[in-house]
Amino acid sequence: MIPLLIQVFRKGICTEPAPEPRSDWRVDGEQVQQSILELLGRALAIRQIDAGSCNGCELEIHALNNPYYNLEGRGIKFVASPRHADLLLVTGPVARNMQITLKRAYDATPGPKLVVAVGDCGCTGGIFGESYASCGRVANVIPVNVAVPGCPPPPLEILRGILTAVSQPR
Amino acid sequence: MRFADIGLHLSPLPGAMPVSVATATDAQWEALAQAGSLEGWRLVSLWGSDRRDTGDGFVVHAAYGTRTGLACVRLPLAAGSEYPDLSASYPAATRMQRALRDLLGIAARGADDRRPWLRHAAWPDDYFPLRRDSDGQRTFDGEQEVYPFVSVAGDGVHEIPVGPIHAGIIEPGHFRFSIVGEKVLRLEERLGYVHKGIDKLFEGRPIDDGHRLAGRVSGDSTVAYAWAYSMAAETATGCTIPPRAAWLRALLLERERVANHLGDLGALGNDAALTFGLAQFSRLREQWQRVSGELFGHRLLMDRIVPGGVAVDLDRDGAERIAQQCRDMESELRPLRAIYDEHAGLQDRFHTTGIVAPELAARLGLTGLAGRASGQAIDLRVDLPCAPYDRLAVRLASDKRGDVAARVALRFDETTESLRLIRAIVEQLPVGDVLCPLPPAAAEGFGVGWVEGWRGEVLVALEAETSGLLRRVHCHDPSWQNWPLLEHAVLGNIVPDFPLINKSFNLSYSGHDR
Numbered sequence: 001m002i003p004l005l006i007q008v009f010r011k012g013i014c015t016e017p018a019p020e021p022r023s024d025w026r027v028d029g030e031q032v033q034q035s036i037l038e039l040l041g042r043a044l045a046i047r048q049i050d051a052g053s054c055n056g057c058e059l060e061i062h063a064l065n066n067p068y069y070n071l072e073g074r075g076i077k078f079v080a081s082p083r084h085a086d087l088l089l090v091t092g093p094v095a096r097n098m099q100i101t102l103k104r105a106y107d108a109t110p111g112p113k114l115v116v117a118v119g120d121c122g123c124t125g126g127i128f129g130e131s132y133a134s135c136g137r138v139a140n141v142i143p144v145n146v147a148v149p150g151c152p153p154p155p156l157e158i159l160r161g162i163l164t165a166v167s168q169p170r
Numbered sequence: 171m172r173f174a175d176i177g178l179h180l181s182p183l184p185g186a187m188p189v190s191v192a193t194a195t196d197a198q199w200e201a202l203a204q205a206g207s208l209e210g211w212r213l214v215s216l217w218g219s220d221r222r223d224t225g226d227g228f229v230v231h232a233a234y235g236t237r238t239g240l241a242c243v244r245l246p247l248a249a250g251s252e253y254p255d256l257s258a259s260y261p262a263a264t265r266m267q268r269a270l271r272d273l274l275g276i277a278a279r280g281a282d283d284r285r286p287w288l289r290h291a292a293w294p295d296d297y298f299p300l301r302r303d304s305d306g307q308r309t310f311d312g313e314q315e316v317y318p319f320v321s322v323a324g325d326g327v328h329e330i331p332v333g334p335i336h337a338g339i340i341e342p343g344h345f346r347f348s349i350v351g352e353k354v355l356r357l358e359e360r361l362g363y364v365h366k367g368i369d370k371l372f373e374g375r376p377i378d379d380g381h382r383l384a385g386r387v388s389g390d391s392t393v394a395y396a397w398a399y400s401m402a403a404e405t406a407t408g409c410t411i412p413p414r415a416a417w418l419r420a421l422l423l424e425r426e427r428v429a430n431h432l433g434d435l436g437a438l439g440n441d442a443a444l445t446f447g448l449a450q451f452s453r454l455r456e457q458w459q460r461v462s463g464e465l466f467g468h469r470l471l472m473d474r475i476v477p478g479g480v481a482v483d484l485d486r487d488g489a490e491r492i493a494q495q496c497r498d499m500e501s502e503l504r505p506l507r508a509i510y511d512e513h514a515g516l517q518d519r520f521h522t523t524g525i526v527a528p529e530l531a532a533r534l535g536l537t538g539l540a541g542r543a544s545g546q547a548i549d550l551r552v553d554l555p556c557a558p559y560d561r562l563a564v565r566l567a568s569d570k571r572g573d574v575a576a577r578v579a580l581r582f583d584e585t586t587e588s589l590r591l592i593r594a595i596v597e598q599l600p601v602g603d604v605l606c607p608l609p610p611a612a613a614e615g616f617g618v619g620w621v622e623g624w625r626g627e628v629l630v631a632l633e634a635e636t637s638g639l640l641r642r643v644h645c646h647d648p649s650w651q652n653w654p655l656l657e658h659a660v661l662g663n664i665v666p667d668f669p670l671i672n673k674s675f676n677l678s679y680s681g682h683d684r
Contacts, residue, residue: 003505003508003509003512004446004509004513007446007450007505007506007509008446011450011453014453048338048339049335049342050335050339050340050341050342050364051342051364052363052364052366053341053364053389053680054386054387054388054389054392054680055341055388055389055390055678055679055680055681056386056389056390056392056470056472057389058339058340058341058389059389059390059433059470060469060470061339062339062433062452063452063455063456063459065448065452066449066452066453066455066456067449067452067453067456068453068456078338078339080337080338081337082335092364093366095363095364095365095366095683096290096292096293096309096312096365097290097292097312097362097363097364097365097683098334098342098363098364099292099312100312100314101334101335101342101363105335127371127382127383127386128366128367128368128371128386129371130307130309131306131307131309131366131367131370131371132292132293132297132299132304132306132307132308132309132310132367132370133292133293133299133306133365133366133367133370134366134367151386151472152389152470154463154469
């Protein structure tokens with residue numbers, strides 16, 4: 001126990017400041033109502049759904065929980081069920097084998113709800129496009145509020161996308 | 171046993187790894203599998219291609235890993251669409267054969283399990299995307315699949331269905347547990363949810379552009395795939411890469427290995443309720459990825475290896491920074507390993523959990539890191555080292571316990587060894603060019619790339635047309651071999667240990683489903 005505590009104290013806190021939102025990543029055009037933001041307060045529950053990603057985006061989403069980005073320290077946490085979620089964070093082109101599952105997860109999420117599509121594939125279908133196996137971008141299957149480009153987007157950009165979804169556009 | 175004994179003549183392919191090819195008949199195909207399994211050859215991959223336009227009909231390919239190299243055997247099915255089943259000699263062939271039926275419409279004669287594998291209900295069972303006369307663009311109205319799981323009956327037995335969406339930040343797949351109380355009686359996997367039709371997407375692409383797609387088969391192994399693809403493309407076109415490029419490729423591959431092992435070591439601590447481990451190792455992984463991003467322009471090193479060489483270079487300052495980071499990482503790892511080793515709660519969860527005994531691992535073909543943790547002491551960097559590994563004397567890490575503790579220990583050992591290798595690489599990096607563009611295609615080309623990625627052997631087989639466009643590319647992830655073993659590893663364990671056991675294998679869904 002003592003070496004563990006020594007390690008914790010020696011390494012200290014390395015959390016960095018959060019990024020600013022980017023209004024040009026909004027795809028819904030609508031403004032998130034202030035009343036919704038008030039309802040969410042300063043806490044946000046995210047259900048992450050891999051709908052067909054290569055797992056590159058997942059690695060960078062995992063990184064959001066590391067001490068540098070400290071997502072939970074900002075009141076944002078990943079939850080185990082869409083029924084507990086305010087926001088769906090969806091990666092990948094939507095594989096046709098995941099199409100029904102993704103829709104069901106969206107329907108199971110209580111309103112008001114937000115969707116952030118992560119990565120070039122989530123934004124446009126990316127290198128996989130549309131085919132017998134892929135439905136392409138996330139917005140082809142469920143409504144999307146914010147799309148974060150990148151292959152994969154670095155953690156800071158994913159965090160920026162999440163904050164964009166829950167911020168009032170100026 | 172030699173190949174000549176059953177009348178097979180192997181012709182070596184040029185290239186970085188010892189790969190040879192042969193064409194077999196039905197009888198030789200079966201004889202080879204029987205002989206190979208007795209000799210201890212590994213079935214590295216099985217795939218098929220449509221060559222009806224060239225008069226060969228459909229062709230099935232099997233790649234065997236032997237002590238001296240990779241033997242790729244092709245079996246043309248001049249008439250008909252069936253071939254001899256390999257699953258009696260190589261159980262790992264079962265799912266590969268089912269996938270081959272789904273994608274190309276050719277079936278293993280007499281195979282027991284004829285359920286679909288990669289095909290769910292998103293396209294009909296008479297549509298075969300990998301046939302030349304399918305453009306891969308047709309779409310169908312998807313339905314909800316009804317898959318016949320094997321059911322377990324008895325007093326008090328019940329099922330837990332898990333997935334395809336899992337409770338964490340994990341790729342999708344379905345696990346069907348049959349349990350009594352907390353004990354797992356049976357686990358059956360249903361994969362294929364993230365099938366993206368990657369094999370089909372390669373068709374018609376320029377050969378010097380396929381590495382980007384290959385690098386997205388499994389994002390955590392992007393370097394291994396890009397290298398394997400490039401190696402195959404270089405063999406197919408007769409390109410020799412500059413020495414400095416080979417060394418830089420190894421540098422990138424070892425950096426990928428370290429990044430993944432660091433991530434897994436943190437996640438394994440977390441899954442055994444030591445969140446301290448996740449905080450510490452995810453901090454180290456972030457530092458590691460940041461240096462990758464700053465020196466090579468991509469945090470996961472995607473698209474850095476290209477056919478003909480690498481798209482990055484390293485100056486003296488960069489080399490010194492990497493060496494310094496390795497020294498720092500070594501001193502970070504020492505106290506953390508001591509904490510893991512001495513933490514009673516953690517060791518209690520790790521030891522004797524999720525065992526795959528060496529005999530079972532050998533019989534069912536467990537490969538890569540998980541294989542080495544179960545006594546399968548095989549590592550391409552050690553056994554068949556291509557440049558620059560032939561100059562680095564890689565030290566093999568292996569263990570015979572086959573439990574979670576062994577897979578954790580392997581990750582520590584391999585991380586330490588990779589840090590040593592990276593330092594050796596930046597010290598000895600030869601001078602010169604880093605890229606030699608592929609020569610224009612002169613004839614039809616065939617090539618195979620074979621790379622020891624962090625998870626295990628990644629294989630890419632490639633057929634190119636005289637036009638320089640890709641005809642068929644097959645990407646194989648070692649997860650194909652290891653997923654079935656996870657079903658065995660979990661037997662008799664309690665359900666709450668499944669996430670820990672699963673994480674200790676850390677198999678790729680995307681790499682498998684492609």
